[in-house]
Amino acid sequence: MKSSFIHTYVSVDCVVFGFDNNQLHILLVQRNAGENDFNDLKLPGSLIFNEEDVDDAAHRVLYELTGIKKMTLKQFRCFAAPDRAGNPEDMKWLDQAYQPNINRLITVAYLSLCKIDRKLINISKYRSSKWTPVSQIPKMPFDHNKIVEESLNEIRNWVKNEPAILFELLPVKFTATELRFLYEAIYNRKHDVRNFHKKIAQMEYIYPLDEKQENVKHRAARYYKFDKIVYNKRKVGI
């Protein structure tokens, strides 16, 4: 009886969202560092270390992947189906990447966010990473496709509870249209332009700059900025 309790390895996997070209993207990595093609992508992740909390492991993975120290992240689910690493290909890769005879692997999935134009400094074991539009996510190893699918629901909840995270996906200065397209990409529905302007006008934590777009071949759009201090004050008021 006692021996049937299982001793497992635990990993973290991170779904890092970016936003570009009116589409959500996810940062995927090449599974096999040695090969130079992008036909074998997966979510960035790692086994957890001894004496390491899962949140810390996720921060570590993200740091190694991007060079950013304290990325905003949120745990959203533990995936532990016994056969999730049952594919022979995947088992082989585990043996190679970590150590032989990993009998069982449970993963804790995280959401994270990154300005997609940010220069990433990759010091991880993965040779390279690639921003992939959510509409073009390839078939991935383990249950990574399932994790991505669930992450798309989770990010909606997250935005609802903490709208500030939107601004981690946008440039520091952004236009109303960019913000609207971001909403549209996350919620997958259109928003009326006029109503949207009204909405941001009454969000005190979004303030307009005098600055406008330059070198655009149409009327230049105004830039806005997010005011974290005002945002945080608002929250304690609730």
Place this chain on the structure above:
Amino acid sequence: MKSSFIHTYVSVDCVVFGFDNNQLHILLVQRNAGENDFNDLKLPGSLIFNEEDVDDAAHRVLYELTGIKKMTLKQFRCFAAPDRAGNPEDMKWLDQAYQPNINRLITVAYLSLCKIDRKLINISKYRSSKWTPVSQIPKMPFDHNKIVEESLNEIRNWVKNEPAILFELLPVKFTATELRFLYEAIYNRKHDVRNFHKKIAQMEYIYPLDEKQENVKHRAARYYKFDKIVYNKRKVGI
């Protein structure tokens, strides 16, 4: 390097909510089966078995605790702080309950719901269980107090996304006042009686019966029932 990846034990812990006397309760168990006092309570839980998904482990724990086969449940967070089982008392108990030298223990926490007047058939390793009002949760081992704290936020989200779960906490036939008190207990704020009646009148999935309370020393309240079929139709419509 490779050896610093950790092989851990994984458990599930369940926060089972009940509702009685206008208060939320949580089902706690006696940690030490041999002793007959209720001074050492904890959340029901178990290590996971080989070849067992965490969701299945949670279902197993709940079945052994209540005799109910498919309780509604929801995973809400993985707790993995390295020192979460670091208390010597807790380590001693782990050695005794499972096996010696459990070096590290990660837990996946679940929410679940139970009609509190339901007769429970306890076949678990715990001698007995006890419904405890959330206002009177004692100090518990490991990080169980923290888990309970977070579960109270989670249940609010859950109700928002899936109001049907409320009815798993109420008798099959319930009065408007019972439902209102349940809302009040979960959200920890008062609701206006008239507005509340209006609200349930326009929830098509709550329908009034002709039946009323009996043997009450005041005006008898009407009973209502929850219609799962109407509820599910409504959902696909969204």
Place this chain on the structure above:
DNA sequence: TCAAAAGTGTTCGATATACACCCATGC
């Protein structure tokens, strides 16, 4: 007839939705 809880309608403000035209810019 009293105590205790059930039940009932209206008003107001805030919020969400629908909808169409002029403006600024580069070419």
Place this chain on the structure above:
DNA sequence: GCATGGGTGTATATCGAACACTTTTGA
């Protein structure tokens, strides 16, 4: 001057919040 996308206001429906008195029942 035209193509491209930016920016603006009003009217209506919906939802949530505030608020006080009458009804039913058993003791």
